[in-house]
Amino acid sequence: MAQVTRHGQQIWCNYHQTAECNLGDRIELLNGDEANGRAHLKGVAETVLALLKEAKYCQIPVRPIGAGWSPSPINVVEDGWLVETLRLNRTFKLSAKDLHADCDVGAESLLLVQAGATVDEVYESAEEIGRSLRTGGASNGQSFAGACATGTHGSVWQEGGIQDHVRAVQLVTPDRILWISPKKAILSDDFIAQTGSQIIRNDRIFAAAQIHVGAMGFVTAMLIETDPIYMVQNIQKAAKIKREHIDWLCRGEFRRFSAAFGLNEEPYFQQLILNPFDPFDKKSLLRFLYKRPHDASIPPPPPGQMGAGYDALTLLGRAMAESDWFKGEILQLAMEQAYPDNRDVDDPPAIATWGNTTEEHAPIASLFNGSVTMDRSKLSEAFDLIIDSFRRGGGCTVVTLRFVRQAQGLLAPAHWPDNVVIDFDGPNVESSHQGYKNVVEALDDAGIAFTRHWGKTNNLDEHRVKRDYEQNFANWKWAQAQVMPDAADRRVFANDELVKLGLI
Template sequence: MARIVNLGQQVWSNYHQTAECNLKARIELINGDEKNGRAHLKGVAETVRDLLREARQYHIPVRPVGAGWSPSPINVVEDGWLVETLRLNRTYKLAAKDLHEDCEVAAEALLLVQAGATVDEVYESAEEIGRSLRTGGASNGQSFAGACATGTHGSVWQAGGIQDHVRAVQMVTPERIFWISPEKAVLSDAFIAQTGSEIIRDDRIFAAAQLHVGAMGFVTAMLIETDPIYMVQNIQKAAKIKREHIDWLSRGEFRKFSNAFGLNESPYFQQVILNPFDPFDKKCLLRFLYKRPFDPNIPPPPPRDMGAGYDALTLLGKAMAHSDLFKGAIMQFAMEQGYPDNRDVDDPPAIATWGHTTEEHAPIASLFNGSVTLDRNRLSEVFDLIINNFRRGGGGTVVTLRFVRQAAGLLAPAHWPDNVVIDFDGPNIESSHSGYKKVIEALDGAGIPFTRHWGKTNNLDEQRVKRDYGQNFADWKWAQAQVMPDPADRQVFANEELVKLGLI
């Protein structure tokens, strides 16, 4: 069983201090001493189920939370229980006998991850067995389960979101404990039974569970698929781009773009941070990662040389947090000070494993971040519309372009075959919000379909979620009802944000 530590009634703030709530109780779950992994998973799941039953009995809403990373209020609950999972952080290898005879994934590629394991802990566990994740977000402090639940993505243009790794999910409701997987079985019936779980093998329910936004139950463990370990070489620089370069990116001509600013090969990862006040005459910040074979004899360089932490929030959040005058030249100065030309093509190569491309950082208070995701092929068409309206609305933040493939999960924002994710990161002031709202209005006015990130500022409601996701939303609601047919069970997971989104 998991140990329960009740930390009592308190005011709780999320990691970035963008949302807070008055809790009836903050509850921490801690792993017990069981040596057998399956028995341990069973005990943890039963502890969670009993907590949820008690919450249902007394009409207390519950929010599971890992690192509390999402800046949106999706992980807060007023006058409820916040149940923390960060100390449920074990990872396990699997043996071939643990897998179903129909499983098409080799046991050595699979890793069983408890809900509270952070992305960094999963990186380390994977590398210990000669494996790697294939994508991730800009940071590594999130819980892996939380990153999956909100569709966290990076800029690996051959991959979707971090939830693409997931092959099965242990999900707990007030009534039952499930292992949810696709119809093509992954775990053996015997393994599932020993974890105290029932079997659900259904493609639609699994696609809902991969990105569940915290509204389908309480995830206690996940089975993920990893790749053979590899390394990446980092190139980062400040450089001016031209309008034709936006056209190249829109068409997916990434090697051509890379050849102009980095190496003459297809990048694995590609990121462009722009100054919206002058995207072509001011230098933008470019980062490329190129895949390399694993070499255990290459010592990892300092995180700075790998561009670790050089996402827009880390670069600019602190600089902008106390100023609403962060415009034009001031923004450019901060951009270039935080992102110097220190790893260009002629410099000694900086090469490390994928897990060394991010690092933890201190919380950045008073930040704003929003994003829109749309069909990458429309980037050229909408670029000026987005930049001009963002600036017209007073937006004083940087704009980042990221590129990802279609992601797994019914509610994945990246649901076009090829996607561009456009991020707006900066200080939590009115001009940031108004600039983002102008972008939303402009895209709607032009009839351009787009989606928004579940874990960021998004200004969504149920009507808009239904419009954006259509049949996928209907299928997700159907799947939720299969897992929790009793509305009273679903209400256990309700908070103001999920009700507004129509997910509870």
């Protein structure tokens, strides 16, 4: 069994200090001294099962919490129990004898990841065995399970979200411990039985569990698939773009765009950070990552030469929000200070493993973090509309363009074949909220379909979630009912945000 520490009633605030609640109890879980990974997973799951049974009997809502990273109130639970998993952070290799006869991937590509392991810890575990993740968000401090639950994405244009790595989920409800995977089996029945889990092999239920938004149960572990280790070369610079470059990106002409500003090859990852007050006459911040073979003899450069520098954007944006004077100029200063180490094509190359592409992160207080995701082919049509409506609303954040393929999971925001994600990151002031609200209304008025990130400020409700996801939402609700047929079980995971979204 896992060790349980009850810290009692207290005020809890999330990582970025954007939401808080009065907890009935903060409960911390820690691994026991079991002999192997299967026993660890079984012990933790049985401990969580007992907690959930108690919570159901006492009618107390429960929220599992990893790093508490999401700026949205999706993690808060007034007068409930917050169950912390960050110390459940082990990862385990598998061997060929653990695989099902129908499995079509090698054991060397698989990792068992406990719910509290952070993205950075998973990077490190993968690299220790010569493997790598394919994509990830802008930061590395989230729990891997939490990042998957909200559909976190990066800007790897040939990949979807971080949940695409997931091949199975151990999920606990107040009634049972489940092992949910696709119909095509990966791990053997005997291995799964030793984790204390009942098996559900169903493609639709698995697709729901990949992005469960904390409303399908308590995830205690995940099985993820990795790639052979590789490296990436970073090019990041400040440069002016033109309107025609937006059209190139809209059409997916990424190599053409890269050749104009970076290397004349297909980028693996690319993003643009724009000044919405003057996106074409002010410099944008461009970042490209190009895939390279792994070479253990190459020492990693300092993090600033590989990272994106989001903190400077947000913290300097706060000063800009204090005044209406010269907003564009102050924002430009903030942007250019965010890239203190330009890495241009003529500079000595900055090359590191994928796990070294994100920087260590500190909490950003009073953060505003919103986004819209849409079909990439709509970018040219929507770009001017978004910029103009954002400015009219008084928005005072930077605007970032990212590009991803269709992501896995029924509730994945990136559900078009090719997607552009447009982020609005800056200070948590009224003008940021109003600018974002104007963008959402303008897109609706223009009839341009879009979705929003589950873990960010999104202003969603059940009606809009149903409209955005249609049959996928209905399938997700069906899957939730298969996992937790008893409505009383589902209510254990309720909070105001999930009820508003129609997910509980």
